[in-house]
Structure formats: C-alpha cells, structure tokens
Amino acid sequence: DTGVSQDPRHKITKRGQNVTFRCDPISEHNRLYWYRQTLGQGPEFLTYFQNEAQLEKSRLLSDRFSAERPKGSFSTLEIQRTEQGDSAMYLCASSLDPRETQYFGPGTRLLVL
Amino acid sequence: KNEVEQSPQNLTAQEGEFITINCSYSVGISALHWLQQHPGGGIVSLFMLSSGKKKHGRLIATINIQEKHSSLHITASHPRDSAVYICAVSLQGAQKLVFGQGTRLTINP
Numbered sequence: 194d195t196g197v198s199q200d201p202r203h204k205i206t207k208r209g210q211n212v213t214f215r216c217d218p219i220s221e222h223n224r225l226y227w228y229r230q231t232l233g234q235g236p237e238f239l240t241y242f243q244n245e246a247q248l249e250k251s252r253l254l255s256d257r258f259s260a261e262r263p264k265g266s267f268s269t270l271e272i273q274r275t276e277q278g279d280s281a282m283y284l285c286a287s288s289l290d291p292r293e294t295q296y297f298g299p300g301t302r303l304l305v306l
Numbered sequence: 307k308n309e310v311e312q313s314p315q316n317l318t319a320q321e322g323e324f325i326t327i328n329c330s331y332s333v334g335i336s337a338l339h340w341l342q343q344h345p346g347g348g349i350v351s352l353f354m355l356s357s358g359k360k361k362h363g364r365l366i367a368t369i370n371i372q373e374k375h376s377s378l379h380i381t382a383s384h385p386r387d388s389a390v391y392i393c394a395v396s397l398q399g400a401q402k403l404v405f406g407q408g409t410r411l412t413i414n415p
Binding site for chain 1: 310336337339341346347348349350351354392394396400401402403404405406407408
C-alpha cells in the first residue's frame with residue numbers, strides 16, 4: 194500500500210465552473226477526512242466519513258460543496274460554481290480508528306481564476 | 307481567539323541549534339498531534355500524544371495536560387528540518403482535528 198493518494202494534484206479553473214477531487218485512502222482505513230488549507234494558515238476541517246456514512250460537516254462546507262464516499266472506499270469532493278475564495282489546498286486524510294494517527298494525502302491545490 | 311495557538315509563527319536558526327516550538331490549546335482534548343509539512347503540501351504525522359513525553363530520533367514532544375500546553379523540540383537541528391510544524395488537537399468526543407496556524411522553521415547551514 195502506498196498511502197493516501199489524491200487526484201488531481203493541481204487544478205486551475207475559471208470562476209463558476211464545477212470541480213471534483215478524488216481521494217483514495219489507505220485500504221483498510223474506515224475513516225476518511227477532508228480538510229482545506231489556505232496560504233499561510235493551518236488546515237481546517239471540512240467533513241469526515243466513517244465507512245460510507247458522512248458523520249460530520251463543518252459550517253465551512255457551504256451548499257456548493259458536496260462530498261461522497263459511495264462504497265466506503267474512495268471519496269470525492271465536488272465544488273459547484275467555484276469562487277475565487279475557494280482557492281486553497283484540499284487535503285484528505287484517513288485513519289483506522291479515531292484514536293489513531295491520521296495519514297494525509299499530498300493534497301489537491303485549487304486555483305480559481 | 308483560536309482554540310489552538312502556536313508560537314513562534316516563524317523561527318530561523320543556525321544548524322546545530324536546539325529548537326523549541328510551543329503549542330497552547332483552550333479546549334478539552336483526547337490527544338495532541340505534531341505534524342510536519344514540507345513545501346508542496348504533504349503532511350507527515352510526527353507524534354500523537356495524550357500525556358508525558360515521546361522521542362523519535364532528534365525530535366522530542368512533551369505535553370502538560372493541566373497547563374494545556376505542548377512543546378516540540380529538535381536537537382542538533384539540520385537544514386533538512388526546515389518545514390512548517392503544525393500542532394493539532396483531537397477534541398474530546400469528536401473525530402476531527404483542530405489545527406494551529408503552524409510554525410515556519412528555517413535552519414541555515
């Protein structure tokens with residue numbers, strides 16, 4: 194197993210377009226987390242899944258954001274009608290147990306023009 | 307006021323110096339994490355601790371639960387230690403991590 198992977202690594206889009214990011218967690222991990230990090234700041238929690246169930250969503254996750262984990266394996270994060278303020282690094286992490294270390298993917302850097 | 311505060315925000319030192327980065331938090335936690343982030347974004351977990359002290363190579367992490375404070379120490383610092391170091395806490399009864407704003411460390415040769 195090569196760890197948590199994310200695709201794409203970079204995305205440039207025009208304001209108003211929709212974008213979708215994918216995260217593949219470590220295979221036996223049932224918990225999957227999405228975070229957002231803007232330049233010079235620490236990451237902020239967006240949402241998390243236990244298996245296929247989305248158990249918590251941050252108030253940062255507006256109606257334009259949706260996340261899924263349909264089979265309890267990979268997850269997608271979609272942003273509709275992107276805005277310049279959505280420009281950030283989107284990080285995915287997974288863990289086997291909430292008391293265990295979270296393993297982070299390399300992130301997807303989004304730039305909205 | 308942020309729930310997790312780190313100091314300093316930026317730290318520049320010479321190779322070989324002893325480095326200390328501090329983290330204070332204001333909420334009940336089940337664990338505290340120290341993370342390392344290199345340019346390009348990848349985050350690596352260094353330590354997860356809920357009490358006492360942990361050591362890995364030249365890195366030492368301590369936590370004082372009563373004072374709600376943790377420190378990350380680097381002995382014999384090296385230019386390859388240059389990175390952003392992030393403190394994060396697992397809130398009691400919650401799954402998510404809450405992060406500090408990070409400390410940018412630069413070690414000059």
